[in-house]
Amino acid sequence: MKNFKPKAWMLPQPVLIIGTYDADGTPNAMNAAWSGQWDVNEIMISMGSHATTENLNRCPDFTVAFATVDSMVAADYVGIVSGKKEHNKVDKAGWEYRKADNVNAPVFGCFPMTMECRIKEKLYESETGYYIIAEIINIVCDEAYLAEDGKPDVEKMKLITFDPIHNGYVALGTRVGNAFHDGQALK
Numbered sequence: 001m002k003n004f005k006p007k008a009w010m011l012p013q014p015v016l017i018i019g020t021y022d023a024d025g026t027p028n029a030m031n032a033a034w035s036g037q038w039d040v041n042e043i044m045i046s047m048g049s050h051a052t053t054e055n056l057n058r059c060p061d062f063t064v065a066f067a068t069v070d071s072m073v074a075a076d077y078v079g080i081v082s083g084k085k086e087h088n089k090v091d092k093a094g095w096e097y098r099k100a101d102n103v104n105a106p107v108f109g110c111f112p113m114t115m116e117c118r119i120k121e122k123l124y125e126s127e128t129g130y131y132i133i134a135e136i137i138n139i140v141c142d143e144a145y146l147a148e149d150g151k152p153d154v155e156k157m158k159l160i161t162f163d164p165i166h167n168g169y170v171a172l173g174t175r176v177g178n179a180f181h182d183g184q185a186l187k
Contacts, residue, residue, distance in 0.1 A: 008034065012161035015067035015169060017075055018045070019106040020055035022083065027090045027097050027106040028055055031067070031079025033162040041136045043117065048129040051083030056132070060119035061103035065111035069158040069171050074110070076169070102138040112145040112157040
């Protein structure tokens, strides 16, 4: 075994696209990875100092989409280009958008699934950012990505994760087992 100093290597890390509106109503998007499920209907995201952070300070509503193999290049673009410097980066990414049904934030049409969210709480707020705890208000899924049972089919989505060790993106694979079931064989 080889030892490493502590690093942000929690695996897998989702590639999330956070959608907000700028002060003039222009859609904005940023790529974020440091996040997770906080509770049954809540998520947590670590926010730095971004145009998105400023947007969230004005309005607590936002969307979270899950990046895919097909959206990877544009998803990376909105992560490396600041909305503070490129006001129309969503248009440059080539994304179509509409206003979310339940929150004041954009839904980008190229993603299979999007969560409509609202900030409940900000933690450890400083000039370098903060952590947000947000309530999931609604989940929108393109019907092309539904399974036979009518629920989202993760395998169809071709989701990607962030590889913080080698600064890359990795496509998620296929189903390998059944949660809350397969372990029964060891009882």
